[in-house]
Amino acid sequence: MYRVIIVDDEAYIRQGLRKILQRFAPQWELVGEAEDGESGLRQILRLQPDLVILDFRMPGLNGIECCERIVEQAPRIHRILLTAYQDFQLAKQAIRCGVFEFITKPLDRGELLETLRKAEALIDKERSEQARVLSLQQTVRKAAPLAQKLYYQHFIFGQDYHELTQFIVEAGYPPLNPDSGALILLAVSPDWIENNAYSTFDVELFRYALTKFIQEWYAKHDYAYVLQDHVGQVVVVLNYASGEASASLSARESACRLQRDIERSFKRTVTIGLSGLRPVADASRAYQDASLAVTYRLICGGGQILSLPALRADRRMSAPVLEQVENSLEQLLLGNEQAAFSILDDLASSELVMPAELQRMITHYMLRLGAQLKLMELDIRRISGKSLEEWVHELEGTVLRSSLMDKIGLLLRDLCRTIRQERSFSDTPLIEKIKQHVAQYLAEGVSLQSAADRFGMNPSYFSRWFKYETGRNFVAFLKECRIEKAKHLLEHSSHSLQEISELVGYADIKHFYRVFKEFTHCSPSEYKRLHTR
Numbered sequence: 001m002y003r004v005i006i007v008d009d010e011a012y013i014r015q016g017l018r019k020i021l022q023r024f025a026p027q028w029e030l031v032g033e034a035e036d037g038e039s040g041l042r043q044i045l046r047l048q049p050d051l052v053i054l055d056f057r058m059p060g061l062n063g064i065e066c067c068e069r070i071v072e073q074a075p076r077i078h079r080i081l082l083t084a085y086q087d088f089q090l091a092k093q094a095i096r097c098g099v100f101e102f103i104t105k106p107l108d109r110g111e112l113l114e115t116l117r118k119a120e121a122l123i124d125k126e127r128s129e130q131a132r133v134l135s136l137q138q139t140v141r142k143a144a145p146l147a148q149k150l151y152y153q154h155f156i157f158g159q160d161y162h163e164l165t166q167f168i169v170e171a172g173y174p175p176l177n178p179d180s181g182a183l184i185l186l187a188v189s190p191d192w193i194e195n196n197a198y199s200t201f202d203v204e205l206f207r208y209a210l211t212k213f214i215q216e217w218y219a220k221h222d223y224a225y226v227l228q229d230h231v232g233q234v235v236v237v238l239n240y241a242s243g244e245a246s247a248s249l250s251a252r253e254s255a256c257r258l259q260r261d262i263e264r265s266f267k268r269t270v271t272i273g274l275s276g277l278r279p280v281a282d283a284s285r286a287y288q289d290a291s292l293a294v295t296y297r298l299i300c301g302g303g304q305i306l307s308l309p310a311l312r313a314d315r316r317m318s319a320p321v322l323e324q325v326e327n328s329l330e331q332l333l334l335g336n337e338q339a340a341f342s343i344l345d346d347l348a349s350s351e352l353v354m355p356a357e358l359q360r361m362i363t364h365y366m367l368r369l370g371a372q373l374k375l376m377e378l379d380i381r382r383i384s385g386k387s388l389e390e391w392v393h394e395l396e397g398t399v400l401r402s403s404l405m406d407k408i409g410l411l412l413r414d415l416c417r418t419i420r421q422e423r424s425f426s427d428t429p430l431i432e433k434i435k436q437h438v439a440q441y442l443a444e445g446v447s448l449q450s451a452a453d454r455f456g457m458n459p460s461y462f463s464r465w466f467k468y469e470t471g472r473n474f475v476a477f478l479k480e481c482r483i484e485k486a487k488h489l490l491e492h493s494s495h496s497l498q499e500i501s502e503l504v505g506y507a508d509i510k511h512f513y514r515v516f517k518e519f520t521h522c523s524p525s526e527y528k529r530l531h532t533r
Contacts (some may be wrong), residue, residue, distance in 0.1 A: 002123060005032040005047065007040030007066065008055040008082065013107070017053060020109055025116050037061025041069055049077060050123050051100075051116075056083035071098055076126070078119055082107070181280050184251040186236040187273040187290035188214060188258070191302035193232070206266075207232045213265065217258060230453070233294065235287065240277065247277045255305050269303035276309065295367040321347065321357070325365050333372055334465055337416035341409050348401055359396060362404065366392050373415075383418045384411055430455070431469050438481050442505045448474050482506065483519045490528040497524050 004021070008014050014033055021028045031047050034040030038060040044052055052070070056063040063081050070077055079098065084105040100122070101115045190210065193203055211228045214236065218224035225237040238254065240247035255272045262270050273293030275286035293306040300306060328343035344365070348358055370388040373380055381387045386394070391411065398404045437454055438446055451474070452462035466474045482504040489500045498509050506512035516524050 002028050002051065002120060003031045003047070003049040004028050004051045004053065005034070005040070005044055005049045006030065006053050007034045007037065007044075007058065007063075008053075009035045009058045010055070011035070013055065013082070013105075016107065017112075020112060024109070024113055027120070028116060035059075037063070037066045041066050044070060044077065045073055048074060051078045051080065051119050053080045053082060056081055067099055078122065080115060080119075182240050182247065182277050183280055183283060183286060184238045184240065184247060184277050185275040185283070185286040185290040186238065186251070186255055186258075187229075187287070187294050188234040188236065188262075189232070189271050189273070189294045189297075191269045191271055191297065203232070206268075207234075210234055210262070210266070210270075213262065214258065217261065229287075229291075230459070233291065235290070237283070239280075251277075252305060252307075259303075259305065263303075271297045271302045272305050274305055274307040276307070291371055292368055295371045321361060322364075325361060325368070329365065329368055329372065330464055332369070332412060332415060333419065335416050335420040337412050340416070341405075341412050344408060345405055348405055358401065358404075362395050362408070363392060366395065369415075378415075378418065380415075384414050431466075434466070435481075438478060439485075442482060442485060443503050445505050445507070446478070448478070479515060479519070483516055486512070486516060486524065487520070487527065487531075490524060491531045500524070 006014050006017050008017075014035075018030060018033075021030055028051075031049055032040075032043040034043055036059040037054075040052075040054065040058075041061060044066075052066075054063040054066055061069070063083070067079050067081065070079060075098070078100045080101045080103060081099045082103055082105060100119060103111060103115065188210070190206065192198075193206070198206075207228065211226065211234050214234050215226045218226055218236065223239040225239075227235050227237075229235050236258075238247075238251050240250070251274060255274055259270060259272055262268070271294050273290035275289040275293075278286040289308050293308050296306050297304065324343055324347050328340045328347075331343065332340035347361065366388065370380065373388075380391070384391070395404060395407060398407060434451060434455060437451060441450070448463060449459055452459040455462070463474055466472075466477070470477065486500055486504045489495055489503060493500075495503065497512075501507075501509040501512035504512070506515070513523060516527070520527055522530070
């Protein structure tokens with residue numbers, strides 16, 4: 001259907017046009033009539049028809065003046081001008097106003113119907129183009145988060161990014177090359193939110209405003225990318241091709257200016273954790289370094305630029321010690337109290353850790369633990385009766401190694417008990433709930449990120465926990481689920497391959513073909529032919 005409004009001060013003309021439309025052009029819906037230019041213009045702008053038929057001479061605004069207003073405020077509306085005068089100057093004015101057709105009175109029915117057919121063809125073409133543009137816009141909207149937010153997040157948060165690569169390339173976005181270039185990460189964390197004196201809405205609103213502010217602050221810098229992580233930190237990725245010294249200086253200067261501008265604009269302080277210069281392939285470690293540095297405000301105070309190399313807890317700690325600390329932390333987050341404690345106890349008793357280094361190691365461990373508990377939305381004060389800051393000060397003041405390890409052991413016991421309780425559901429085991437969630441949301445593009453969000457876990461922790469519980473990597477499990485569902489659909493449904501690809505969560509059918517063949521050693525078409533005879 002096409003919508004039209006008639007504006008003519010002569011009633012018999014309006015009546016004649018109405019009858020022609022009703023009898024010979026029923027595809028045109030008459031949605032309004034007016035006898036003067038001003039009321040006609042109000043209807044046109046309010047109802048937004050496809051076409052208006054206007055008389056040139058009318059009370060108030062004439063046809064040309066109406067057309068000029070329409071061009072300014074609703075240019076997509078087509079215009080036919082009626083006049084009893086064959087005037088060359090009038091025709092030129094009409095052309096300048098974008099009039100679709102100039103018809104002289106007395107009205108010829110055949111001429112009008114032919115003009116309407118031309119209008120229909122033009123409107124159909126425009127609608128088709130609008131639909132195509134809308135489709136492209138929707139595709140871009142879908143591709144942009146994958147090409148920018150998801151792709152960067154997969155790099156930075158240590159998730160598998162290979163599945164996204166082909167899709168992103170075909171969507172027209174250049175992916176990062178993990179084998180070239182270097183980056184420094186900033187983790188920007190508001191200090192005042194730690195006071196817990198504000199509503200959840202106020203906190204979320206501030207974090208949104210802070211993220212937008214930082215995005216605009218770096219908008220003119222091609223080398224910067226800004227996103228928000230799962231605990232409300234704003235993460236800034238700074239790409240560098242220069243040497244380490246100049247890149248580190250540039251990043252620190254940038255962080256200092258940003259911090260000053262945030263304080264000036266929001267009247268609030270933020271702590272900024274600064275990673276060292278790392279290859280793109282080590283983006284995940286850079287994110288961990290920047291996030292960990294932020295937690296040291298418990299000791300150093302807020303409103304600062306903090307980086308691990310300058311913090312005493314990491315200074316002179318050897319790589320093997322740091323690796324074992326991470327192993328203990330991983331066991332703790334899996335709820336394995338004895339394994340977590342044994343690793344720390346062995347370290348404390350070994351020759352690797354001298355007395356002075358033991359204190360640094362425990363401080364590092366506690367701050368690292370605090371960051372992870374925050375990601376899991378667990379409150380150490382509620383669990384143990386003491387804040388993280390109180391624990392750090394108490395452990396730093398403990399003289400005997402045995403007393404130190406006794407206190408650590410009690411804390412680990414309480415934490416592991418809570419973590420195990422958090423992971424257990426009253427009816428269905430958590431792992432089964434996760435599998436059900438994956439099966440239910442395959443078509444919506446379920447991912448490690450979305451599954452972790454759904455079950456309230458940090459993605460890194462979720463990935464480690466899932467592998468510990470099932471013996472399988474979550475990304476590999478997700479691929480298996482998709483391919484198993486695809487096999488079932490190929491055997492038992494009449495869906496096209498494109499539809500099946502979308503139903504199992506692959507927007508790109510070429511990528512679906514590649515993954516399917518990787519798992520089954522045959523193409524989807526070959527599989528269907530072999531299993532539906």
